[in-house]
Amino acid sequence: MSTPEHHSLRHRVALALDPELRRRQGLSPANRVILGLILLSVVSGVLGTEPLVTQGRERLFFAIEAVLLVAFTVEYLARLWVAPEARGHPSRLRWMLRFDSLLDLAVILSMLLPFLGAESALLRLLRAFRLVQLARLGRYSRALSLVGETLRERRAELVISLAVTLGLMLLSSTLLFIFEGPHQPEAFGSIPRAMWWAVATLTTVGYGDVVPLTALGKFFAALTALTGVAVIALPTGIVAGAFAEAMERHRK
Template sequence: MKILKRIRNAAWWLCEDTTKPVARIFNVTMMLLILASILSWLLDTDKDLSARFGHIFRLVENVAMVAFVAEYLLRLIAFDGNVIRFIFKPFSIIDALAILPYFLTGSGDTAVLRILRLFRIFRIVKLARYSEALHRLVEVFKMNRSVLAAFVFVIFVILVLSASLMHTLEPERFGQMSDALWWSIVTLTTVGYGDIVPATVTGKIIAGILMIFGIGIIALPTGVLGASMTKLMLEAKTRNQIVCNRCGEQNHYADSRFCHRCGERVQKISESSSAAMQNSEATSKDL
């Protein structure tokens, strides 16, 4: 048991404890391998480059895959909990989706295998594990999920309403509802491809109103997310010191309950010191 515990601790120090230089080197190496594997995959899609440098691309792919599998196993060993919980963690699912295509695609070229190869793009998502800024961006979306949900609902209503109006007013140009909905999306986002345009005065008025709405609607979530990001950045500068008893990490948000590095429950320094004072007072009373 002691040997297993030592192996688990060593795996945790290597993968998770980024306060140590070895863990930081490991994480940077994994980031570089992710980028290298994505680049080799993209270059390998070019027939000329694949014919000349295909063996190099395959070598990079093999090396990266060995590293990804080793990383997955190390994180599994370092995980202090049920194996099923580890498998269904978001980042574990992303790691698995990034690895599986290598073993499932083989040498065929069917539609199913091409779809499986597409899952290699999840290696980009793996980079989120190593980026504090991306973690902060995810937190911003979580903070504003109700606002964003209301925004999506309003967008949906406007798109369906405008598409229905154009389908009714100009059936010769917008004969199918799908065409009218495509036009609504292009107009609301102010892209304006021009492949389908209204011909009547009424249709042009509706298009103009939709464009004006589009300017404000697209800017609204940008402002909300920008304000939340600014708030988080300010909180990061003035955040309370919360210490993790397991890994020693102190860089947590003021309302953190668990360590963002190892998942251990954390306590504010003020709380932990007050608890220590209470314990000392209780001990002195007993004496």
């Protein structure tokens, strides 16, 4: 049976790990340390892909990875232990099945596999996966949490804007295939080929590696470029408006 001292210790650890349980605003020292370790992990994962940086420093990177692996494992086990102290008092099994808990576990496994002799191709994938840790920052930042809340609230509108974007991309690709395909079969000889141009134009990137030559092709290309401005502005406006509403609710 658990003692009162045991519960008291567990509650103190929960307060140190979970910003939402703290009465005072701001992060605890433990939160700041974890944030620093997350950033160090991302930087180490990025620099570890450059041979000029890692050459001659293999032991240093090995030591950093070992320390990070131990630290994140301890953090995960501590969060598992204090899970009943969280809001709603979830069971430990329910806590383990939460998205952020699964993300934490996946990051730990991705850091463990290189120590078990994973193949080089898998190592490249694991280092890229390290960037997923940036999503963990939302646990410590109310602003980042509001971004996730905003996206969930406006997912229907965002799906509609995505459908509109895909429809315009398909329409512009088809038109350029019809008018430019006979003249530039390499770039517009099929609708899938023309889609590369449509994506670059609708997103206002405009690489310029492929341009229409016919009058009708140029006309529809201009319409596509002008439409691209609205296509970019539509989801941006949806997210910005919802984020402003969420911030206002939070202030109240």
